[in-house]
Amino acid sequence: MSEQSRHRPAKPYRRPKKDPVRILAFEALRAVDERDAYANLVLPPLLKKAREKDDFDGRDAALATELVYGTLRRQGTYDAIIAACIDRPLREVDPPVLDVLALGAHQLLGTRIPTHAAVSASVELARVVLGDGRAKFVNAVLRKISQHDMDAWLERVAPPYDEDAEDHLAVVHSHPRWIVSALWDSLGGGRAGIEDLLEADNERPEVTLVARPGRSTTGELTDVLGADSVLPGRWSPYAVRLAEGGEPGAIEAVRDGRAGVQDEGSQLVAIALADAPLEGSDERWLDGCAGPGGKAALLGALAAGRGASLLAAEKQPHRARLVERALAGNPGPYQVVAADGTRPPWREGVFDRVLVDVPCSGLGALRRRPEARWRRRPSDLEGFAPLQRELLREALKAVRVGGVVGYATCSPHLAETRVVVDDVLRGRGGPAVEAEWVDARPLMPGVPALGDGPDVQLWPHLHGTDAMYLALLRRTA
Numbered sequence: 084m085s086e087q088s089r090h091r092p093a094k095p096y097r098r099p100k101k102d103p104v105r106i107l108a109f110e111a112l113r114a115v116d117e118r119d120a121y122a123n124l125v126l127p128p129l130l131k132k133a134r135e136k137d138d139f140d141g142r143d144a145a146l147a148t149e150l151v152y153g154t155l156r157r158q159g160t161y162d163a164i165i166a167a168c169i170d171r172p173l174r175e176v177d178p179p180v181l182d183v184l185a186l187g188a189h190q191l192l193g194t195r196i197p198t199h200a201a202v203s204a205s206v207e208l209a210r211v212v213l214g215d216g217r218a219k220f221v222n223a224v225l226r227k228i229s230q231h232d233m234d235a236w237l238e239r240v241a242p243p244y245d246e247d248a249e250d251h252l253a254v255v256h257s258h259p260r261w262i263v264s265a266l267w268d269s270l271g272g273g274r275a276g277i278e279d280l281l282e283a284d285n286e287r288p289e290v291t292l293v294a295r296p297g298r299s300t301t302g303e304l305t306d307v308l309g310a311d312s313v314l315p316g317r318w319s320p321y322a323v324r325l326a327e328g329g330e331p332g333a334i335e336a337v338r339d340g341r342a343g344v345q346d347e348g349s350q351l352v353a354i355a356l357a358d359a360p361l362e363g364s365d366e367r368w369l370d371g372c373a374g375p376g377g378k379a380a381l382l383g384a385l386a387a388g389r390g391a392s393l394l395a396a397e398k399q400p401h402r403a404r405l406v407e408r409a410l411a412g413n414p415g416p417y418q419v420v421a422a423d424g425t426r427p428p429w430r431e432g433v434f435d436r437v438l439v440d441v442p443c444s445g446l447g448a449l450r451r452r453p454e455a456r457w458r459r460r461p462s463d464l465e466g467f468a469p470l471q472r473e474l475l476r477e478a479l480k481a482v483r484v485g486g487v488v489g490y491a492t493c494s495p496h497l498a499e500t501r502v503v504v505d506d507v508l509r510g511r512g513g514p515a516v517e518a519e520w521v522d523a524r525p526l527m528p529g530v531p532a533l534g535d536g537p538d539v540q541l542w543p544h545l546h547g548t549d550a551m552y553l554a555l556l557r558r559t560a
Contacts, residue, residue: 099210104143105186107133108150109212112182115155115454122151122454154189156285156453159257161188163240168227180217183209187225192233202229256281261461262446269495283544288450290325291316292342293350295384297414299341307336317547318530319350340412345377348541348548353378355526356438356489357385359555363485369434370395371424371478372441374402376409382438387415396422425473432483439478440491441471447493447550450543464498471499475507479516479558487521488556495540495550504554521555
């Protein structure tokens, strides 16, 4: 050590700068990881609390939202890149450190934040939430990541498409390999279609409202929000899309239940069941899996317009209360019960129309719940399968001869869609119920690319909706 350096005064310790936006994003990611929470449930209360402080505005909220959802959507890709920049297995890195690294990687590779700002802000975050020691590790890794852009990193970490197509797509588009395989099987076709679908899963979905018939109209919503702030629905006559996102809870019609937040795919499912041709009575409708109440509210409004009543059943009492809240103020008669659709309290053959939107893997809503792709396992499908079949069997028993059942699920996985319906109709795993297919395609007028029928599979990249599935069945005996 030189005489000069021996007597040079040490740099005074500088406290890390607390960035409320990035701290909030980190807290949201930790909640998702530690509590298996969903970002769409964790983030709003965190943002509300932050807005109560004078130094957190709308731009801050937008950035925090982008950091959380963008990091979750691209988690698989960022993990592969981070793994290439460290000298130990990824599983040996503490999860909070990985969250800070992923947030930093997203700022470097997935946003327009300048490189220096992305690195320095991430290191400051690390100092606040991890400590100075681990912040040095974060700094070293992020500086390595900053040496290449996203395209260059993908060339390095993704296997060539020609050698392993599914693994290539999994890394490039940040989906688990098994989900890539399942979606490709369901979609069919070549490379272009599956890449379009996976890209659509990584896009931020629009906020879509439903104007519940007899209670509000799309015109009313447009007038209240302003024509510059809304877009008409693509397919549903009751849909309005918020052009700039925004907070639906601030809209009076949403607060009082005359309108609701609902994807157009869900609207189309309810409308198709309501419009399916019937002979004879059309007075009693059933929603057998009604929670949390979006489809039930639309069905109840449509039923009221025809003088029909709706029974909405939900097994979980807390979700049944959500259904009651959604249906409150419905113009026609309805009843909400906490009941198990596999052991129903109602008599057989008493309903004219029945909807069962069954519990499923949720692979059709990965745009809205990006973290679900990293939680689900192929074995989960085995757990859902018996329940889905039993719910459909009981729905077919509940409807009268000549009545119509709608089997819906927010998943395009064949094991949750066509296979379930075929098994029930053919008596596999239980008694067969005599029923025939009803072509659902004419009941979604104007909607393109609905396939060969008679069932319908909607897609994010083709229709701008969640990947909702619908099969319509008429009981014949």
